[in-house]
Amino acid sequence: MKALILAGGSGTRLRPLTHTASKQLVPIANKPILFYGLEAIAECGITEVGIVVGHTAVEVKAAVGDGSNFGLKVTYLPQDAPRGLAHAVLIAREFLGDEDFVMYLGDNFLVGGVSDIVQGFIERDASTAARILLARVPDPRKFGVAEIAGDGSVLRLVEKPDNPPSDLALVGVYLFDHHIHEAVADIEPSARGELEITDAISWLIEHGFGVNSSMVDGYWKDLGDPEALLEGNRIALMAIRPLIMGEVIDSQVDGPVLIEAGARIVDSIIRGPAVIGRDASLQSCYVGPFSAIGDRCSISASEVVNSIILSDSIVDDVGAIEGSVIGKFATICHRNERPRATKLVVGDHARVELL
Structure with missing residues (x-):
């Protein structure tokens, strides 16, 4: 056959x-x-x-x-x-x-x-x-x-x-x-x-x-x-095999979590089921259940729950993200400059939901 x-x-x-x-x-x-x-x-x-x-x-x-x-x-x-x-x-x-x-x-x-x-x-x-x-x-x-x-x-x-x-x-x-x-x-x-x-x-x-x-x-x-x-x-994610191959510093890891080689978790909480990709960097953040963080992603001062973040993306100081799919090489960050308006560069057929 x-x-x-x-x-x-x-x-x-x-x-x-x-x-x-x-x-x-x-x-x-x-x-x-x-x-x-x-x-x-x-x-x-x-x-x-x-x-x-x-x-x-x-x-x-x-x-x-x-x-x-x-x-x-x-x-x-x-x-x-x-x-x-x-x-x-x-x-x-x-x-x-x-x-x-x-x-x-x-x-x-x-x-x-x-x-x-x-x-x-x-x-x-x-x-x-x-x-x-x-x-x-x-x-x-x-x-x-x-x-x-x-x-x-x-x-x-x-x-x-x-x-x-x-x-x-x-x-x-x-x-x-x-x-x-x-x-x-x-x-x-x-x-x-x-x-x-x-x-x-x-x-x-x-x-x-x-x-x-x-x-x-x-x-x-x-x-x-x-x-x-x-x-x-x-x-x-419910079928993943828990394994920590990356570096975990001053952080809490609960439940089934796969942390790939080269990943660095600092001052963060990870609650599974979740997977953190190779060479990803997580600093002062919370990654909740059913989240998949891709290779070489950088997540800082943010919360991610029930989401997929593809490789090489940056999430910095944006509060909570839930039920989201973020593509490769995307950047989501907090705007400190005035005026305090939301600034977006959004591709065709995208959907953005704002609070």
């Missing part, structure tokens, strides 16, 4: 972070989202992985390399523009050959891995051509939605319906045999101009191929917007 990981797309819901970065490389608990998927694939015993990349290909290649750090052999598959999930399968035809494969969306975060689901597909009945993962969601109108029979077989799929037939949303992990290639070659683009994977799976059902489903037992989230990113960060 092979794996196909999708790491293209423009990440519009995560702007302005994704104006300069791949959405799949935005970190939760200081590790890129994409790496969680690669680790899940490796845990299945799969070694050959194709990664579909778009305009951020250079950045993705620099982060992942040849895949050897994950025990994988990676082949990069360029996609000229986001043309739908089924289009990703279409351009991966030569790489995939006629082998079974798991398709994993690189901006999805799934706790617990997919080893059991992959093994179940390997041992499936010969009439089954695909398996989808499903999760119950409060508002299925935002997702592809499945209607299933009592035995878990899929009766039909609908993409982002106004009147959902169920509350069962498609999770961003799919398993296919070679029949999916015939399906993606035969469907037409949807109204939004994309080849939809829901249409390709519907093609399989209409042509008599079996499609079954598995419910996701653990946590799953599409980390496509800031609120989801913070939620994923909280879940990921």
Whole structure:
């Protein structure tokens, strides 16, 4: 079995972070989202992985390399523009050959891995051509939605319906045999101009191929917007292994906290779960639960709770920051000059909430 990981797309819901970065490389608990998927694939015993990349290909290649750090052999598959999930399968035809494969969306975060689901597909009945993962969601109108029979077989799929037939949303992990290639070659683009994977799976059902489903037992989230990113960060931090490799001076560290090598904590309080990146500097500050401070960040005379601060950023004397996502090389500081007005330089699609 092979794996196909999708790491293209423009990440519009995560702007302005994704104006300069791949959405799949935005970190939760200081590790890129994409790496969680690669680790899940490796845990299945799969070694050959194709990664579909778009305009951020250079950045993705620099982060992942040849895949050897994950025990994988990676082949990069360029996609000229986001043309739908089924289009990703279409351009991966030569790489995939006629082998079974798991398709994993690189901006999805799934706790617990997919080893059991992959093994179940390997041992499936010969009439089954695909398996989808499903999760119950409060508002299925935002997702592809499945209607299933009592035995878990899929009766039909609908993409982002106004009147959902169920509350069962498609999770961003799919398993296919070679029949999916015939399906993606035969469907037409949807109204939004994309080849939809829901249409390709519907093609399989209409042509008599079996499609079954598995419910996701653990946590799953599409980390496509800031609120989801913070939620994923909280879940990921709950699994960290407490370890102090940096320097802690006149400070208090409570709960599960990972302090990376080179970090320096002075006259501060850190309450986990939290992670402090390499060579970060914290002076006279409070870092509360569910915070991820990136490499080489400088935090002083401030409080940070339930937030993600990406690498090389500065937070200086600004009081409390909560529920925030701060990009790389950002500077947030207290203004001492008059007039005492708030001074902002804010990029496109940013959101700022002031007291």
